Amino acid sequence: MGSGASHESATAAVAAGVSEDEVAAHLASLDKKPCTIYYSPFSNNSMGAAMTATACGCAELKLVDLAGEQKSDAYLAINPYGQVPGLTDDSNGLKLGESHAILRYLATQYKPSLYPGNPASRARIDMCMDNFTNYVFLKCYNGSINCVIGELLGLDAWPYPADQAAANAEFVAALDKWAGLYLASGPFVCGEELTIADYRAVGLLYTIMQPKIKEKTGFVPPDNVASYVSAVLAKDPAAAVLLTENTGKFLA
């Protein structure tokens, strides 16, 4: 990827003795970034990719209009499932869908400290992200969150639950379980430094703290989740800007 030496990835560069700061300086010097991240402000799957790519300094962000652009032939050539996020990397021709695959690729290729350690450490990050998606994120579709987003977008895909208080309690239980597993030692999911697991989780966790969610559903996030979001945004001001400008404006 260049950076003073010729290396295929930042992982290889760092292993060869190049510092991540040198990799970052090289990326910052480029007129055109190698990657493009295709995203929508209404999609926390894609906000995670947008924040990670911004932290890596390797990508331009491109909005996809979820009114149909995601099913266009041009976009299906990037992500055959017609969803955001998508990624292209001009340096090697890669096209990718699937948020977790994109986060792992971005870190491995451009900023390995975001996906650090040996296979056991990385497996822990993988498990955290999969746990989050399967047991927290996907709960939003029938519970406290997507009903509000659906209403604001004029979609009837996610009606309000018949028993809002029960849905809220179920979502709090899901958050408590995940937070108990991954936020207990903090300040971040894997300790002292941000990893891709934080970028995977923080978009949704920021979303659930927004005023419109409480106004429409009465949902109040657990205190430890709110503190965690504040810690992530304080650590990465660029992520804070992305969330404030996208999710925050939408749900103010």
Ligand SMILES: N[C@@H](CCC(=O)N[C@@H](CS)C(=O)NCC(=O)O)C(=O)O
């Ligand atoms: N498993 C996929 C899910 C992606 C996904 O559900 N994307 C949604 C937005 S959050 C989307 O593009 N929806 C529009 C559609 O399905 O047409 C991932 O993690 O990237």
